[in-house]
Amino acid sequence: MSFCVIVLVLCLSVAVAVTESAIGVNWGTVSFHRLKPSTVVDLLKDNKIRKVKLFDADPDALTALMGSGIEVMVGIPNEMLSPLSSSTAASDLWVRQNVSTYLLKAGADIRYIAVGNEPFLTSYSGQFQSYVVPALQNLQQSLAKSNLAGYVKLVVPCNADAYESSLPSQGAFRPELTQIMTQLVEFLNSNGSPFVVNIYPFLSLYGSSDFPQDYAFFEGTSHSVTDGPNVYNNAFDGNFDTLVAALNKIGYGQMPIVIGEVGWPTDGAISANLNAARTFNQGLINHVLSNKGTPLRPGAPPLDIYLFSLLDEGAKSVLPGNFERHWGIFSFDGQAKYPLNLGLGNRLLKNAKNVEYLPSRWCVANPSLDMSDVTNHVKLACGVADCTTLNYGGSCNGIGVKGNISYAFNSYYQLHMQNEKSCDFDGLGMVTFLNPSVGECRFLVGVTDTNSSGCEPGLGSYKKWLIIGLLILWFFIM
Template structure:
């Protein structure tokens, strides 16, 4: 069922609740009223925890809603029997095939929805048709496929007797609409006909409009954007729009969408926030403090049920934080911060105190780490010829924290080399040969982390990898310990 809280429970009267219920019935059909905070679970990672560990992490933190970007079988298997409400995704590059073939749509539904919606299976609530397919940078390459793909998929869900339980949505980037003031919001002219068709289909099937809103990107991409307007702590740059005053970019953006929907005849369309968050590394302004302030302010704002000036006391149906975990293999084309959106680090450890309405975040349990050892630059070696080794290591591993604005940007030249060496070494599951670098690397048991710069230890999904392997004989361990001690005493 759709989840939304319309009014603060303490202030509801029977008649106001009845009036709102009647309005909802007339506009959208009967829905359950209960708000929810969910998370995006992306899997473009260099170090992947077991899906069962991730699902346990979600349940520990009482996160009941999860949004995926595909329907990866391993992830879906981990979600079996969990009871979590799931949104599965269809990648943009599949839209063309699904738009032109009903059999392709039937097959996708059979393989990615029907097979999991069994007793004790996965509670699939939504199917996301593409991900931000109208994004300006795509230059329209997916636009014509969206509505035909939706039409075919709706028919396929109906054939599988799932149309009542599974709703189609289309996550849109906020660049699909524009205006100088929220009340003047309109969809981009070239998109208006397509989005009108899309919204009509969504509305007729009881689906919400899903939008991704990123105040961080507004701040990152515009030096004139007021920093305090990106947060929820109050601002000296409030935006006045007729009788309405906006104190944060989130509300302003959301009401711009609401105004745009009203202009095409769907002003009461329910809205879900598909992605919203703040990165913790990889750029100026992307840090733990800012991420904590933004995400906690967002959660408090949504759960307060204040709504926005155009929809007072009607918050978004659901809000999916971006994201659950860091993804060290994501493209950095938008910026190095792309790999650092997680409220948890790649190994399920909370980055900062955050209360999603159920107490502070709890760390993942029973994470299978590789042995606690690191690869660093050998302090007794001449590092003059190290450049190519560092470049090679960082072409495979994630070194984005070393760049300007990153948490490891100020650890010095030798620290940079060691960080690159270790990142590659952990990615290679601590294979001894991966710390050679023509004799310039060495393995240590002394944690080389410096201040906020964390030198990671990899994780393993396999029990056989936890603990020492054959090459970890006590002789080699003793030699490493003696070498560490000798270096420490020098």
């Protein structure tokens, strides 16, 4: 290692210790009711959020972000890792279309490319594992060809299940990942990139009845974890230091760490509610911005933290749980769910402005009719629209049978942009101009987005075509 490189490494190590953490957000778009990208960018700016992480490279989002001054992390879906790992032509094309195009004067300030999303997840059974490092190498070459390698950094968001331990100081990467993680971290280190990890204390609590609830938060616990001279009072610090120990075991104990996802849902499970989400997120922000760090990294908190997430995504898969659609600090229409200070003095979250709603009308069950034959209609409505708040632990779980029917009808009706026929249900539904919301159970009114057909979630059809294009290119090159 040359003297210059040694000096650079030392400077980076010092930077980890003194750099103040920044709070960013994840902007996901798997929703039936998408706000205009320009409205979302205005929401970010109004709340002085200076960092945003995308799960793709949606051209509408990137165009809206141009000139905003917001630092951007764009994403590459796992399905694209295979062609990108095998073809520099494919990586050149991806960089040209999704990075170079936007990195102009007054353009989108793309700082990171997330190569895959949790590609080492245990449930993937190694499906994407072998593609990660070759894809990184090809993309790095493509960035270098575009003279962007010094500005745009490649990262790989990893799930916390990539490492394991009973105590933080004994943290280690899963045995089958040790070799590839060593290669990955060597690559990140040589190119000045941080290690990105997603940490979810909520999932630990949700997945285990033995997990102590107060240990998931930051307000003190009667279930502290003692690890030699170190005492852990919250799950976040314990998880973070387990990663630090794992990195140390492969020789990179000073590697900068960014939290790619962390948060708490507000609905869809017993432990998912507004109060818990506010308590966790505010506690997390205060803890990180205090710069106390963790026992293994005192005074050196994560480089950045991206809250998960900015907005609710009502079209996400509920396979992990109904809470998956309720992670937003804002509801789908950009309205703050609870008071939250992002560390900007006394400022609390500001709502989105100029949101274009559909008319204030709802579809409900006709109170004068017999609902004994409604079961199939409810199944149809909830099979298409989002009814997760009706389930056990949800905010609408206690509104009664007719309330449940009305909620299902209305969700379907709003999804279909209030089309008159979508409130028929063989005559059992009726349109009302009186808001049927009850307490915390909100009957939504849709927004007039710019890219919805009224039936399809905004999943970014461009991404599907880009994947197809890369696969075709890959086929002809191989």
